[in-house]
Amino acid sequence: MKTIDELLAEGVTGKRVFVRADLNVPLSGTTITDDGRIRAVLPTVKALAEAGARVVVASHLGRPKGAPDPAFSLAPAAARLGELLGVEVQFATDTVGESAASTVAGLTDGQVAVVENLRFNAGETAKDDAERGAFADRLAALADVYVGDGFGAVHRGHASVFDLPARLPHYAGYLIATEVGVLKKLTEDVQRPYVVALGGAKVSDKLAVIDQLLGKADRILIGGGMAYTFLKAKGLEIGSSLLQEDQLGAVAEYLERAEKTGVELVLPVDAVVAPAFPDLKSKDPADATAVVADAMPTDQMGLDIGPESRKLYASKIADAATVFWNGPMGVFEHPDFAEGTKAVAQALLDSQAFTVVGGGDSAAAVRILGFDENAFGHISTGGGASLEYLEGKTLPGLAALED
Numbered sequence: 206m207k208t209i210d211e212l213l214a215e216g217v218t219g220k221r222v223f224v225r226a227d228l229n230v231p232l233s234g235t236t237i238t239d240d241g242r243i244r245a246v247l248p249t250v251k252a253l254a255e256a257g258a259r260v261v262v263a264s265h266l267g268r269p270k271g272a273p274d275p276a277f278s279l280a281p282a283a284a285r286l287g288e289l290l291g292v293e294v295q296f297a298t299d300t301v302g303e304s305a306a307s308t309v310a311g312l313t314d315g316q317v318a319v320v321e322n323l324r325f326n327a328g329e330t331a332k333d334d335a336e337r338g339a340f341a342d343r344l345a346a347l348a349d350v351y352v353g354d355g356f357g358a359v360h361r362g363h364a365s366v367f368d369l370p371a372r373l374p375h376y377a378g379y380l381i382a383t384e385v386g387v388l389k390k391l392t393e394d395v396q397r398p399y400v401v402a403l404g405g406a407k408v409s410d411k412l413a414v415i416d417q418l419l420g421k422a423d424r425i426l427i428g429g430g431m432a433y434t435f436l437k438a439k440g441l442e443i444g445s446s447l448l449q450e451d452q453l454g455a456v457a458e459y460l461e462r463a464e465k466t467g468v469e470l471v472l473p474v475d476a477v478v479a480p481a482f483p484d485l486k487s488k489d490p491a492d493a494t495a496v497v498a499d500a501m502p503t504d505q506m507g508l509d510i511g512p513e514s515r516k517l518y519a520s521k522i523a524d525a526a527t528v529f530w531n532g533p534m535g536v537f538e539h540p541d542f543a544e545g546t547k548a549v550a551q552a553l554l555d556s557q558a559f560t561v562v563g564g565g566d567s568a569a570a571v572r573i574l575g576f577d578e579n580a581f582g583h584i585s586t587g588g589g590a591s592l593e594y595l596e597g598k599t600l601p602g603l604a605a606l607e608d
């Protein structure tokens with residue numbers, strides 16, 4: 206894999222450099238609630254701009270449906286990037302259309318532009334190779350060189366991540382180099398006990414990784430939205446909690462395999478429930494109560510692990526030598542459902558373990574809940590990406606950067 210340092214040594218003055226970043230930041234309306242992913246790509250963008258490149262930054266944000274949707278505009282992220290860089294950043298209101306073409310053509314050496322959300326174009330995420338390729342051709346027309354630095358998205362075989370680097374000279378940015386450097390340690394020489402804590406809302410993505418993790422981790426602690434599919438697989442009532450029905454069979458098999466192989470697969474023993482998903486803007490009290498896991502009311506939704514689970518999970522983390530944590534334990538954005546996530550973050554800090562926190566929302570949770578991000582071993586910008594890396598999978602966005 207060629208690195209950005211090699212590109213800088215070759216010289217970039219006057220070259221149009223396409224930086225595929227992951228600026229998929231949490232938003233409340235148009236306000237960025239955590240800018241960690243923008244700060245993470247600064248070293249790459251700064252180095253290129255200072256070396257005289259014409260930098261074109263692109264990213265996805267959220268999961269719009271292949272067409273423009275103002276709720277998912279990258280404009281706030283572009284503005285924040287400009288503030289952090291301390292320079293004016295141009296913003297193109299489309300990704301490969303007239304606005305992008307004229308914005309990029311207007312860049313002078315050392316200037317930076319952001320183009321609109323890649324996923325406003327159906328070609329970005331298309332399953333069909335030709336459709337993705339056609340979109341990648343249009344992206345390629347915007348640049349002379351490609352720098353991959355969107356670590357959080359390297360597990361996606363999308364046009365800007367996988368197809369575009371094949372069309373341009375390509376290099377890995379500083380963020381990807383750092384992330385891979387740290388995560389490699391967890392795959393090659395992991396210190397045990399190795400504890401993995403999993404939560405969050407991307408249930409179908411994350412249930413799939415447990416298959417591989419069962420052969421690697423000593424303990425797996427399950428929280429967040431995915432916990433309820435496990436509880437349901439054990440025959441418990443889960444009310445209106447998140448459920449991945451099509452994976453109930455797989456989950457039952459994980460439970461059986463864990464039992465046979467001696468891996469501890471730890472499930473919540475209680476939950477904080479409420480009648481409905483809370484209003485994250487008003488943060489009004491949500492009528493939350495704690496119930497034991499085998500007495501969840503049919504008309505309630507599980508939104509956090511309960512007080513006994515917090516203690517249990519902290520005890521399972523206390524003696525770990527390595528902890529990898531991805532996915533909040535509950536809907537931490539609302540104070541009534543933040544305690545599980547706080548307890549796990551605190552347990553990581555109280556342990557002597559090498560701790561890695563992965564994921565856009567997990568990293569944001571740590572900072573928003575007031576923890577010192579420097580107290581953790583590593584805060585990864587990738588959730589799904591880091592999990593799939595730890596599984597030992599070939600990640601499309603890393604494979605595409607190989608020579």
Ligand SMILES: Nc1ncnc2c1ncn2[C@@H]1O[C@H](COP(=O)(O)OP(=O)(O)OP(=O)(O)O)[C@@H](O)[C@H]1O
Pocket residue numbers: 357404405406407408428429430431447507508509531532533534535536537538563564565566567568586587588589590
């Ligand atoms: N029980 C639950 N029900 C519904 N949503 C939940 C529950 N527990 C946590 N969440 C939500 O999960 C979201 C984060 O999940 P997600 O899987 O995206 O994690 P992540 O750390 O951002 O990883 P990635 O980087 O892969 O996206 C938070 O917004 C949180 O509110």
Ligand SMILES: O=C(O)[C@H](O)COP(=O)(O)O
Pocket residue numbers: 227229267268357358361407564565587588589590
């Ligand atoms: O938040 C993430 O994990 C990355 O930005 C990838 O987003 P995606 O899961 O929507 O592809």
